[in-house]
Amino acid sequence: MNFKLIGKALVFMCLSLLFCSCNSNDSIQLSSPDNNYHFSLTTEGKLSYSVNWNGSVIIDKSALGFKLANGTFIPGDVKITKVIKNSVDKTWRPVYGEFSSYTDKYNEVLVQFKGTNLAAENIALRVRAYNEGVAFRYEFNQPEELEVLSELTEFTFPNDPFVWVSLMAQSGINKQKLSDVSIICERPLLAELSDSVFAALGEANLVDFARMKFEKDSTVSNKLRASLSIAQDKKGNKIHFVSIPGNGYFSPWRFIMAGQSPSEILQNNYLLLNLSEPNKIEDTSWIKPGKVIREVTLTTKGGIACVDFAEKHNLQYVEFDAGWYGNEYDDASDATTVTVDPNRSPGPLDLKYVINYAKEKGIDVILYVNRRALEKQLDEVLPLLKSWGVTGVKYGFVNVGPQKWTTWLHDAVRKAAEHGLMVDIHDEYRPTGYSRTYPNLMTQEGIRGDEESAPNDMVINTLFTRMIAGAGDQTNCYFSERVSAKMGSHVSQMAKTICIYSPWQFLYWYDRPVGSPTKKGGAGNTEDVIPEIPDLAFFDQVPTVWDETKIIDGYPGEFAVVARKHEDKWYLGAITGTKEMLLNVDLKFLDEGKKYKATVFSHDESLKTVTKVKIQEIEVTGQSEFEYPVLKQNGLAVIFTPVK
Structure with a gap:
């Protein structure tokens, strides 16, 4: 008996079961390549989904679909008729970015339906499970145009988490219990389900659809619902509904990410790039960060x-x-x-x-x-x-x-x-x-940038929420009076250029x-x-652009530590918020076996200069202890240059 072949067959069968399983015609389960994310889709009662990560429920049973302007709900009562599976494992190189290359690895299903509502047969759900998160979008193939009044997609948390919410893209970002939220919230939205489970919700590849935000369900304290921006007249009546032309049209992606810390989620923010279409500009030589x-x-x-x-x-x-x-x-x-x-x-x-x-x-x-x-x-x-x-x-x-x-x-x-x-x-x-x-x-x-005189704690909130979405123009200032009067220190302005990514x-x-x-x-x-x-x-x-990025540590409002590499140099930015701290950074991100000259820019209140920036040089390796006290609303910036 060939035990080696049997072993390979068992492994293949197990992987197939982890990738996707279909129980009759009323449920689908999809897992990420690393088997940490599990997306479940069911048609029992109504079309709904749930998401588990690392053994924890991230999104409990939540509804899917749309309400049309004519009052019809789609897809309505359905049965699963066909599941098309796919798996991708590749890398791609951006014109510029936070990395010189990105991994694009996921398992995918395209789920087709049949239902009592005739429109259901023309709607499919595409689901992808990455190691960085899960995402789904609606795909339409009906011959006639549909007018959408509202989206029914829900995001039901297993408890009443803390969330960081803002009303508008440039407004303040505040931490509060979901049950206390009374506004329509910006995306991405960060949630703390426990001290070791965080989640982020948002949308990707929004090109020709209405923007989505999040609205709390008025009857359930732990549930958010997609809120589409529908044009209104002067009296508040909805006009110009979302038009779905059909014949190959698809909605933006709705994504759910999870991690043991906010840093882990931010580290994986390239998920949004992976969910977007590849570069369509043939000659990019004129594009310069x-x-x-x-x-x-x-x-x-x-x-x-x-x-x-x-x-x-x-x-x-x-x-x-x-x-x-x-x-x-x-x-x-x-x-x-x-x-x-x-x-x-x-x-x-x-x-x-x-x-x-x-x-x-x-x-x-x-x-x-x-x-x-x-x-x-x-x-x-x-x-x-x-x-x-x-x-x-x-x-x-x-x-x-x-x-x-x-x-x-x-x-x-x-x-x-x-x-x-x-x-x-x-x-x-x-x-x-x-x-x-x-x-x-x-x-x-x-982004709530320096034009708004945001203090460091708000900038750190921005880093762990808004920056999940991608590059942000912080409008960094340095010699303006508002820096020392309202925004922290001049060193933290340096640190922002490393922490807040913008080409x-x-x-x-x-x-x-x-x-x-x-x-x-x-x-x-x-x-x-x-x-x-x-x-x-x-x-x-x-x-302004990087070959490698490490979101080392941090927590909204309190502190953030980010290291980035460009060519042979590493750059480190640290920002403190409402508390002073003894910053202790593990330098293991430095290239092994190399010595570096670390040029350290720190705040020294005893200096008589306007900016009070102290500059010193020390020699370090990846095994060196790197410890600095940092005052609240302050920062640290370091340039690591290889010693030849």
Whole structure:
């Protein structure tokens, strides 16, 4: 008897059972490749699902489906008619990212139905189980258009967890019991089910559907329901329902992630990229991450000063913000002209001269355009700005939420790509993975950044919630008075550039370089210029994209420690919130067998300098003890350079 062959057969049979099992025609079970996640789908009573992770219930029995504008519920009462299985195990390399390559490994089922409601036969559910989380989406193949009034997808927790909730993309993020939540919550949403079980909910690959948020069930304290953004008239009546054209249309993914800590979930945030379509831009040589300084005076002199500063300090971009083409809030303003808003600057601004001057210095220019101009001039503005030599556009105050604006915005990103323009989307837009499909979408706001003077504890909340979604434009400032007055310390501003990932990292948001004219009033109000001090060496060196990322430890509101590698250097950022702490970091992430020079940037209250940044160098290895006391609302930044 060939015991070796029998053993292989048993292993194969067991793996097949773990991957997917079907009990008659009323239930399906799907497991992740590592067998930690288990997704169960049942049609008993009504179509519903549940999720287990590592032996713990993450999502208890929860409903699925939609309510149509005509009052019909889909898919309604159904039976499972067909299950198509698939398994994928591959890696892919992004144009840029938090890693130089990503693993895309999952088990998948496409479940088809038959039911009393005729529409049920044209609806399928695709489910994927990754080692990083589980996700599902609805797929439609009906011949006629459907109008969706609401989504019935539920997320029922096994208990009343603590959750970190915010009303809007740029509002504060607060920890509270789910039972006490009274708002429609932003996504991603982080939940603490126990001291060793955390979960995150959200959506991925939102391209032409209505945005989803979370609404608490008014009758059940531990249940959330998907809340779609439906356009309303002035009286609050719902109009322009979500249109489902059918014939191959699919919804965004709804995902559930779990981990023993918030750090473990954030470490796996590339799940959203894996759930998005691959890169569709054939030639990506023009797409370049980098550091940006904002020109705050809207003058030729200020633009030249920013270009010179960027060249000297290893920045790649100068951005001209609102006001260069007139009042951004005035529909009459014309983004095809350079007409400085007198309320923001007296000028003069020879923008084309600055763009050409920047090109000579190897610096690129980004221009801000408000959505009012974009909505009426997009097809005219994009090729014109490209002809001026502009390389990027910052879309401001874009409409988000309803399907109409979701579709418009992603179409605007694709059109920018056609003209070789990179994009930064500001205000309420939050990413769902589209930067993988169109990597000219460099970054976006949708974040409570430094413009809001967020203290460190709020930034740490942001890190473990908002940053699950992807890159965030924090609008980092350094010399502004608000840093020491409201936001912690200057060292924590350094640490943020490591902790908060953004391929376009805006630095010195409120600051002017030497040679820039004094600006009083409005955005960028400052009478001081950036001094040439040793601190700048950190920002000169820090990159914006990474080959490897380690979310070492942390807890919302309290602290965060992140290490990232770029080429042969490692960078470490640590931020404290409401409590001071003795930071003890295991340096095992450093390359084995190498010695490193650690340049440590720490806060020293005894220093007489404005920023109170202490810079010291020590030699370390992966086995070294690395221990530093850090005050509350403070931080630490370290650059590890191999010793040759």
